[in-house]
Amino acid sequence: MSTNNDIHGQYRGTRGELFHLAIVTTILTVITLGIYRFWAKTRIRKYIWSSAVGDGDAFEYTGTGLEKFLGFLVAVVVLAIYLGVIQMVLFFFGLSFVAEPTTPAEVIMMMSLLYLNLLALLPLIFYAAYRARRYKMARTRWRGVRFGMEQGAWGYALRASGYTILMIVSIGLLAPLANFKLEKYMIDRSWYGDAKFEQHGKWTKLYGAMKHIFIGLTVLSVGIGAGAAMESEAMLAIGGVVGYVWLVVGGLYYRVHSMRYFFANRTLGEDIAFKAEPRTWDLLKIALIGGLIIGAILLAIMAVGGLGMAGVMSMVAQSESFALMGLIGFVGAVLYVLLLVLVGALTLVFILQPMINHFVTTFTVQGKDALGDISQRAAETGVDAEGFADALDIGGAF
Amino acid sequence: MLEAAGIYFDGVSAAKHHVDVRLDEATGYLSFEGQSIGAPQHWRLEELRLLADQPSGGWLTFTRHISGDDEMLRHEARLSLRDGVLNARLREFAPRLHKRDVNKGAGLRIVKLMGGAFAAVALMLFVILPAMADTLARFMPRDREEQFGQVVIKQISWFVSRDSDADLSCKNDAGLAALAKMEARLTANIDMEYELNIQVFDHPMVNAFAAPGGQIVIMRGLIDEAKGADAVAGVLAHEIGHVEHRDSTRNALRAAGSAGLISMVLGDFSGGALAAILAEQMLDASYTREAEAEADKFALEALRNAGVSGTGFASFFDYLLEQQSAALELPFYFMSHPPSQERADKARAFAQKQTATSSVLSAADWKALQGVCD
Numbered sequence: 001m002s003t004n005n006d007i008h009g010q011y012r013g014t015r016g017e018l019f020h021l022a023i024v025t026t027i028l029t030v031i032t033l034g035i036y037r038f039w040a041k042t043r044i045r046k047y048i049w050s051s052a053v054g055d056g057d058a059f060e061y062t063g064t065g066l067e068k069f070l071g072f073l074v075a076v077v078v079l080a081i082y083l084g085v086i087q088m089v090l091f092f093f094g095l096s097f098v099a100e101p102t103t104p105a106e107v108i109m110m111m112s113l114l115y116l117n118l119l120a121l122l123p124l125i126f127y128a129a130y131r132a133r134r135y136k137m138a139r140t141r142w143r144g145v146r147f148g149m150e151q152g153a154w155g156y157a158l159r160a161s162g163y164t165i166l167m168i169v170s171i172g173l174l175a176p177l178a179n180f181k182l183e184k185y186m187i188d189r190s191w192y193g194d195a196k197f198e199q200h201g202k203w204t205k206l207y208g209a210m211k212h213i214f215i216g217l218t219v220l221s222v223g224i225g226a227g228a229a230m231e232s233e234a235m236l237a238i239g240g241v242v243g244y245v246w247l248v249v250g251g252l253y254y255r256v257h258s259m260r261y262f263f264a265n266r267t268l269g270e271d272i273a274f275k276a277e278p279r280t281w282d283l284l285k286i287a288l289i290g291g292l293i294i295g296a297i298l299l300a301i302m303a304v305g306g307l308g309m310a311g312v313m314s315m316v317a318q319s320e321s322f323a324l325m326g327l328i329g330f331v332g333a334v335l336y337v338l339l340l341v342l343v344g345a346l347t348l349v350f351i352l353q354p355m356i357n358h359f360v361t362t363f364t365v366q367g368k369d370a371l372g373d374i375s376q377r378a379a380e381t382g383v384d385a386e387g388f389a390d391a392l393d394i395g396g397a398f
Numbered sequence: 399m400l401e402a403a404g405i406y407f408d409g410v411s412a413a414k415h416h417v418d419v420r421l422d423e424a425t426g427y428l429s430f431e432g433q434s435i436g437a438p439q440h441w442r443l444e445e446l447r448l449l450a451d452q453p454s455g456g457w458l459t460f461t462r463h464i465s466g467d468d469e470m471l472r473h474e475a476r477l478s479l480r481d482g483v484l485n486a487r488l489r490e491f492a493p494r495l496h497k498r499d500v501n502k503g504a505g506l507r508i509v510k511l512m513g514g515a516f517a518a519v520a521l522m523l524f525v526i527l528p529a530m531a532d533t534l535a536r537f538m539p540r541d542r543e544e545q546f547g548q549v550v551i552k553q554i555s556w557f558v559s560r561d562s563d564a565d566l567s568c569k570n571d572a573g574l575a576a577l578a579k580m581e582a583r584l585t586a587n588i589d590m591e592y593e594l595n596i597q598v599f600d601h602p603m604v605n606a607f608a609a610p611g612g613q614i615v616i617m618r619g620l621i622d623e624a625k626g627a628d629a630v631a632g633v634l635a636h637e638i639g640h641v642e643h644r645d646s647t648r649n650a651l652r653a654a655g656s657a658g659l660i661s662m663v664l665g666d667f668s669g670g671a672l673a674a675i676l677a678e679q680m681l682d683a684s685y686t687r688e689a690e691a692e693a694d695k696f697a698l699e700a701l702r703n704a705g706v707s708g709t710g711f712a713s714f715f716d717y718l719l720e721q722q723s724a725a726l727e728l729p730f731y732f733m734s735h736p737p738s739q740e741r742a743d744k745a746r747a748f749a750q751k752q753t754a755t756s757s758v759l760s761a762a763d764w765k766a767l768q769g770v771c772d
Contacts, residue, residue: 013453021451046451050459057405057414057478058459060449062470066504073515080515080522080659085530143414144407144476193412372413379468 009363011356013051015349021047022345030337038072038390039065044348049140052360055368063139071135071387079124079391086120126160127153128388130186137190138380146377150189159185176206176258183262192268193374201265209257212250219243253280263363271370277362283355290351297346298339305335399423402484404430405457406439409474419477421484423491428460430477443492447472450496456481460488463499471499519663523656531651535644540592543647544611550646551597551609558601558617566599568618573598573770576763580627583758584635587703592641596634600771604717606633608640610647618771625713627759627767631704632697632711632745639696645689694741698748706758708749715742 025040042065049061134149141147163178180203187199223239226232256278263276312328404419417432417439428446431438445463452458457480462473479485489495555566568574581596592612602619609615614637616630624630640646701708719742759767 012456014455017453043451046449047453050449050452055414056457057407058452058457060459060476062468062472064470066500066508070507070511073511076515076663077518080518081526085526085655089534141476143412144409144474145412372411374412376410376474 005366005368007055007365007368009360009365010053011051011360012053013048013353013357015353018044018047018353019345019349022348023341026341026344030341035069036065038068041065042068045136048353048356052356054142054365057143060141061139062141063135068386068390072390073387075387075391079388082124122164123157123161124388127157128386128391129160130156132386132389133186135386142192143371144376145193145374146379148191148377148380149186150191152185152189156182156185176210177203179203179258180206187262187266191377193377195269195272195374198267199262199265200267201261205261206258209254209261210250212253213247214250216243216245216247216250219246249280249284252283256280256283269370269374272365272367275364275366276359277364278359279362282358286354286358287351290347290354293350294343294346298343301339301342400484400487402479402482404480405478406430406432406435407476408435409476417477419479419484421488421491428477428488428492441477444494446488446492446495447497447499448489448495450498454481458485463494463497471501519659522659527652527655527659528648530655531648534651535647538647540611544613546647546650547609547611547613550650551613551615554607554609554615555599558599558603566601568598568600568771570766570770570772572766573768573772576759576767577770579763580631580634580758580767583704583706584631584638584700588700590642594638594641598770604721606637608637608646610644610650612641614638614641621768621770623717624710625717626710627757627764628707628710629714629717630710630767631706631758632701632708632714635697635700635711636693638700639693640689642696643689643692645693649689690741694744698745702748702752704758705752705755707752707755708745712742712745712749715745 021043025036025043028036029040042061042063045061045063049059052059130153134151134153137147137149160178160182163174163182166174167178180201184199187197190197219239220243223243224236227234227236227239257280259278260276263274266274268274309332400421402419404417406415406417407413408415413434415432415434417430417435419428419430421428426443428441428443429438441462447461447463449459449461457478459476459478461476463471464473465471468474479488555564559566577596577598581594585594594612594614596614596616598616598618598621601617602622603617604619604623606614606616606620614634616634616637620633621630624633697711698708701711715738719739757764
């Protein structure tokens, strides 16, 4: 039901502009040995944010590369100490298990060491994730008014660690509980101007979105069980592949439908509600087609590059000059880095941007008349950006 | 005077104002008024800024520069203009549309924070991690160290032969007996902490290395190229020095701690892993030089105690320098054992001060050692 009081999301970013921006910023990043990456991410965000439009008004990202860089420096000082010490101590104890473990006790020891390594970082990763989201909210504006998020990164890290343990213990069955509580924790601390977001609903309602995960698991176990019972390798293979693909698509289905549920039960202030209607199939199509396009482009480049390389190599083999060999090695390394740059830019243009486009254009804000009553929120000063997330390298392409 | 319709947000509320915008080039002002905004607004063109990295071909959003707390030094108000004549003229005429405004104190803050970060990372990499590696290497149980050393040797054996199952070690009894004699003479007067396990690998590479837990490997190429038994003894004494200083265990521990740190600092930009490996190697080299000097010192001391001339050891450096200046294929040895005139000179000066010396092996034993891989 669409009324005049609804705002439908629009997206106006183009492939060409984003591709150009991505290539330029990544090459600058490589040339500056990685320092430009903070400015690169910021510029990509600015482009994507200002491409998202509601009611004719574009979003705005006001973060700066400089504050991201400074935040990173602060995080490095803290993490340098933490990481270095933890890694070395774990390596020290891990050494005895370099040789093949023979007794079950040794295997358990080795596994627990691996998980210990991860566990030591886990609370920090959650902490960083909350801070990163808070920073992005504080640096996002629409209609000149800021979004924002209250402090609470340690509370989040604590809860997220607890729910993660719960999820592992329940072999994933309580994933909706963890998912819902953590999302609610963040949404209930989020603001647009002086209007507060609120997440309603119940975590048990998310189980509906999990149905394809359960079907996938059933297919997987029945297929493998039947294959094993009948001693048929064909049955085993079919059950395994079908079950696995179903499970992966089921995971995407869960993400999409839990998102629908979250937005359907979310309010802003008294009068504003949301509707998110992304479609699993459309997202899958974007990923598949995008993947095919990127694959085809890379294949073409490698075919041409391979021929050229073979020609050069035969020349080098004849000349037996080590200086030339070194030069070829260097050129090869540069080409390799350029290829990585290209893959990153192509992924952004052919997969990520179309997906964002899909999410934005299937998004509706209901009750736009109430927007006029929302006032500005005070600026956040002294935030050290998302340095921890940058240092731990979480948060993806932009 | 150019005019166009625009949308204005005052930065105080999210209410939307439709305004009529006028560009007055003579006075240098962009003015706009609308029913809902009360008094007309006048923005000076020098203060006008265009938001960066917007998609083109539609509405463009402008703002105004101010000094204050804002992260971008911009006023909170926004003015959006549809693409058109006024928009185009404005982008041509306004002088500082794309200027990036930076806070005055920013430069000093960057310098301070960068200094702090550099200091913390450097402290970690060059002081704390090496010190911790020292301590932990001392506490490591011997059998654990030996296990680890065997893995390292397996890896090297795979690296030179590309065959994980290959047993490269040479088995000629007379040769091994000669090698044992050499070891006994070199270590006779030293209180050894490690029990040595010395092998010869059947490979033409001119190299030798020490792995954790007292394990030493000499490549056949080194024996082939050596001028005499004393040269091999010098290299062996040098490797025994590495063993006694626990250099490879320490290095492995330190590398485990610093690898994560370096990749964190360099970040995950394209090719970041490549850069991290290079940085790690450079770091390694700086430790290696120090460890090499220490092992040289140990080797000369061992030669003195055993009454073996240092001339052979010096001749080995001469050989390496010769290879280097001929600029032929760089032997693998250079990477971990940088040769230098200085090291050769030291060994030679040491040799001149020695009085009574005798060859480390008899002529017959040296012959046997040369045939250890037959």
